[in-house]
Amino acid sequence: MGNTPKIIIRDATSDFVKFTLSNTCLSVANAVRRVAIAEVPTVAIDLVEIVENSSVLCDEFIAHRLGLVPLVSDSASDYMLPSEYVGEDEAKINVHLNLAVKCSSDHTLDVTTNHLICADAKFLPVNFHPIDSDSNKQEPPGVLIVKLRKNQELVVKCIARKGIGKDHAKWSPVATAVYKCEPELYLNEELTNKLTDREKLELVNSCPIPILRLNQHTKSLEIERNDSYAYDDECIKKAEEFGKGKIVEIKAKEDTFNFFLEGTGVLRPGRIVLHTFKILLSKLDSIKVGLELIERES
Template identity: 30%
Template sequence: MTTTSEYNPRLHVGLLEELVTNVSSTDFPGHYPDEDHSWDLSKFKKKLQVKVQKLSARSIEFDLVGVDASIANALRRILIAEVPTIAIEYVYVWNNTSVMVDEVFSHRLGLIPLNVDPALLEMKASPSDQATDRNTIVFKLEIECTRNTAAPRDSKDPAVLYNNSEVLAGHLQWIPQGEQADVFIAHPPAPTVPGTVLVKLRPGQAIEMEMHAVKGLGKDHAKFSPVATASYRLLPHIILDEANPVPPHLATRFRDCFSPGVINVDPTTKKVSVDERGVRGETVSREVLRHPDLAGFVKLARVRDHFIFNVESEGPYEPQRLPLEAIRVMREKISALKAAAEALRAQGEPDGDVQMAET
């Protein structure tokens, strides 16, 4: 991307001091005379780019370039709400003398991320379906707090004074059912963060319960969402006015109006330039536009079809697998829509036009 290029309302979203301009894309059939914007697969393939920028054990940052905002937002929404995961759904409490009531503790258990690969389990068609080893993972929690008779007299640390003073996610015990011992031999079901504190106990308090985890979707309950966050932002675009460069005595103030590393100032000539690698970190606070003596040297924008995605995994999925799972779900939805359209066409008017069904 050339940061000194002219502002193009067809490619960029403009950012003024108190206004955002050219928000909607205009590249659709009929908007520009003598221009063909009908769907073309070869053109789409040529424009489409997907590039991973950062990858860690829990998160991924990647660029999605060359698609409309509707596609990017559909991908984000699917990541949050329609990629399946496994979570605790049913809790059978036999004994709970802790300070946390059954309902609150059950809700807390449901929010524990589990490392179970959803591909290894079937989804129940309805809550009333019979629980089997194909659709249910069983956990047990049996723990009691007692005094540590060997604790030093002057100790005040509950972890030293008592045994099992804290109930952790790691205390959940997986109880294999049917063939599950063989299916999950490589990765036994367990919480992804064993050290998560669920509740604190004191001597005489105990918990005994059984939990059933099932496959579900985030649109039904947030506990089934596979991500901690899935968001995107448009790539910032900073356009310096080459015909009206920033004066040397204003260069430092101009640089300080942006995020660190975005604007470079030559130590000798005091010439201002944009660091294209640093632009990704710009927050586009528009601070520079608040100063009348600086605002005339720059235009701020965002690239309309360049989306910077940030996705954090909280379940069994590796971060790089999450976008692929979202695309798989999107393809299934498109296939279902295509089949429905073809069915309507088959029973439609003689000219073959698809008629909109009344709802």
């Protein structure tokens, strides 16, 4: 089979990437999605030592919340997974973060990720702005961890480690990773020409996600390209109401997949996809090595 898959980026920002994977089969698209969710390594707080906790939340609750704090993981490849590392040098797998806050005012104190004291500047919480008591600048708030009232105190020592989403969802770099077959629309022009202008407009308005439009000059129905079409079939139902169910036909193109991948902020979305391909390649390579071993033995 000489068919090579194609991939093009439709839209990309620092938060998400939309791309189209075409000329391939569902199993490849699903592998890309699954690897992006569960196997791209990131760094997250894994061990928490509670030194002092007089807040209203119990120790476990706070440890869990700290684990879910997104840490920028661009340098995750410099570190090793604890399971891979065999040496004694803990600095190769551990990243230290500390938190020591006491509320001394009458107002409730919001302890956020901005209170974290990070030993390594490469692994900071997403949107980190350290608390600077001297300046009264209004920094954007971090992720809320706990609220303290007067005289309550929280002192914890955290160790962040590299991991993958398969182990725990806190290591997953994506918030959303979904794909959908590209819709193909066909309009039966013979039938649409029999509709009144009002019926045409009704048909256009029946779609919650617009896929049809009415050309104001020629008063004819036209197809509007829309990648976010949800296969809701509303316009087909509407056409059936008019007794002309065959006006619109919508088919899913089964070898073209529109992806939407939104990151959590720990890795840039473009990087996540790049990592995904690298991980898939290393998986396929491990099969190759295994097969060579089998062939040599037989």
